[in-house]
Amino acid sequence: MFFPNKSVPHEVFATGTVITGSYVAGNVFSVDEQNVLGILVRYTKGNESSLELKVESGVPVDADGTIAYGQQVAETATGGSIAVALAERTFTASGNYWVLISPIKSYKIKISAKATGGGPTGTYSVHAITGWV
Numbered sequence: 447m448f449f450p451n452k453s454v455p456h457e458v459f460a461t462g463t464v465i466t467g468s469y470v471a472g473n474v475f476s477v478d479e480q481n482v483l484g485i486l487v488r489y490t491k492g493n494e495s496s497l498e499l500k501v502e503s504g505v506p507v508d509a510d511g512t513i514a515y516g517q518q519v520a521e522t523a524t525g526g527s528i529a530v531a532l533a534e535r536t537f538t539a540s541g542n543y544w545v546l547i548s549p550i551k552s553y554k555i556k557i558s559a560k561a562t563g564g565g566p567t568g569t570y571s572v573h574a575i576t577g578w579v
Contacts, residue, residue, distance in 0.1 A: 453577035454480065458557050461571040465494060465561040472572055474504070474556045480576035482548040483555065489537050489570045495563025497537045497570055499545075503552035515556055518547070536562070548579060 458472035477483070489497050502515040520533040537543060557572055 453575050454478070456574045456576070458485075458572040458574055459559065459570060461488070462569050463559075463571060465492065465497060465559065465566040465568045465570060467561055467566050469500065469558040469560045471556050471558045474554050475574065475576075476554055477550065477552045477576050480578055481550060482546070482577050482579045483550045484575045484577070485545040485547070485557065486573045486575075487535075487537060487543040487545065487570065488572075489540055489543065490568055491538075491540045492561075492567030492569070493564045494561035494566045494568055495538065496561070497559060497568065498562050499535045499537075499557060499559050499572070500533070501535075501547065502556040502558070503550070504554035504556060506553060513554055515554075540568075 456473065456475040487499065501518045503518070504513040504515040506512065507514040518533045519530050522529045535545060557574065559570065559572065561568065
């Protein structure tokens with residue numbers, strides 16, 4: 447069996463991107479045959495309360511190549527039931543943050559960002575790398 451021995455960088459949001467109050471999707475990229483996703487978030491906080499990111503996986507759903515996206519979820523098991531909620535990552539202070547999602551299997555990845563609370567004046571960049579572990 448062949449396992450790809452490579453990592454592929456992706457610029458999702460360029461350095462100095464200004465945060466908005468609504469979700470904005472960055473550059474969509476392919477995971478190919480990779481199974482791990484690393485996300486570098488560089489955030490300079492402004493008047494907003496926080497920067498919020500969501501990660502969505504996309505797969506082709508129609509013969510014409512239409513891609514449907516589903517947001518990453520957080521699951522909590524309690525008493526035999528599993529509660530599922532949409533997951534967002536919230537950053538409340540300036541800094542460089544490393545987010546690792548492993549394993550991951552998808553056709554395309556879409557990362558979106560928005561400001562929460564206050565007037566959005568902060569800036570950020572998001573770079574991702576896919577690889578094989």
